[in-house]
Amino acid sequence: MNLQDSCIIRHFNHFCRLSDDDKKLLLRLEESPGHVKAGSVLWQEEDPASEFCTLSRGWAYSYRNLGDGSRQILEIYLPGDIIGLREFAFSQRLAGVAMIDDGVICHFPHRRLLDIFNQSTTLTAILFAISSRQQALLTERLVNLARRTAHQKLAHFIYEMYLRLLQTGALSDGDFRLPLSQEQLADTLGLSAVHVSRTFSAFREQGLVLRERHHVTLPDPEALARVAEFDDCYLNDSVRPIFFDGTEAAMRMSNAHSGDEGPVPK
Amino acid sequence: MNLQDSCIIRHFNHFCRLSDDDKKLLLRLEESPGHVKAGSVLWQEEDPASEFCTLSRGWAYSYRNLGDGSRQILEIYLPGDIIGLREFAFSQRLAGVAMIDDGVICHFPHRRLLDIFNQSTTLTAILFAISSRQQALLTERLVNLARRTAHQKLAHFIYEMYLRLLQTGALSDGDFRLPLSQEQLADTLGLSAVHVSRTFSAFREQGLVLRERHHVTLPDPEALARVAEFDDCYLNDSVRPIFFDGTEAAMRMSNAHSGDEGPVPK
DNA sequence: CGCGGTCTTGACGACACTCAAGATGTGTGG
């Protein structure tokens, strides 16, 4: 496999230019990339946890099933994301993971993470940063669920997806594929599917969001951000390219907050 | 300072017996332990992020303020917890942190984390595990906020606190200090303070929870767990003592799920 | 063509919010 074909290496390169040694180390950790079908379950809650995955193509989500038959979707994974970091300290899965689309994933076993810790400080720091960013996404979703109205929840979610897709460069205008059903959106936002439908209807009448099957257009993304009271600092900072490079990262981290301007106009 | 007086070392010892070298490394990272008053703010959202803290005595919480004047409490920190790991990849704070009690905290600067990555695989793995556990707590709170009734939310929160206090060994029966006001509980659970009061009244009549000022008694903790539909796997696994010891940790991690028995009675 | 999944729309109801007034407890200063 060519070094540039690795989905892990591509993902890590978002944070920092890697040395060839680091690239080789990453590549050795990678096993059995494979195709998975839409709807297939990578693992379920309480399965033994022994590996991570990198999502190379397609969308996925993690979820928890509840006693009353409902479920909660915890996070949406896009191409390039690492899945399963959550369970590093656990022997069991805390959440299930399923594919939304057809896709491609790469597996690498839990225990080999220690090889990384042993051999590359740079990669260790990047892993920590990735975990840190995932936690930031989770925190923002928590606030969204706890404190906002149905309109704000949906607006916030759609705008977050819009920004994340912008960052991966897969997008230029307010027009993109959103392969989630309304029921999946409801499970993500702690709403009923019926109410998601109503909210979309309201957005359509206001010209905020137009949804057609699995496609979404945002005539005025900024208006949507205002409805959601969106604050994008939890998405901006962490993906700054070339964030770490050995010991100099320390200096950058402690004074990088001067003179910021985010990619999104206020 | 004696090695055993360090609050960081005590905390890390929960996971693994440390070598003297590791202990010295930790100790060098520790700076300026100090007293802080109840209600004081360690930092606010969007402050520059340049250090972590370990909470040695007292309780603390992290929070986000929202546009409409309300706020959301994200997590409750107990003695021994590390504060601020969330912002490792960020140059700004994503959430404020304030003290609930009078307490004692130890600071250590962000950049020195890289020293740990460089010098000790064991400590790196423990830090990852701690971050992983915090993410598990956050995830559970998210499910709690999204999908449960007010009764379940409050029951779940109280029972989680009960288990966490049990784990720190600060507790033997269902009788403990809970220094949060009803308004703080409301901000944690996404409810109004009024409704928290009503819910406590209901619990009192049912004999589930007796709350008196900042003190709580649980006549029947298991009954409370049933009301909350509490599943404790997110708390059990990660604090297993002597979880990592160098390379052998790898083996333990990949097969630790056979024949488990948690520390908490079923 | 008929079936099943997804979405839409309506009617009704419940859980939790807001507003408001009063009770209780606590700390401060006279």
Next chain:
DNA sequence: CCACACATCTTGAGTGTCGTCAAGACCGCG
């Protein structure tokens, strides 16, 4: 030691957002 102010908590009444139930429309697929 009392008086007062202030925070916290309690309880009631009225309202609204969102869930549930249900029927029907739309669409892709076999």
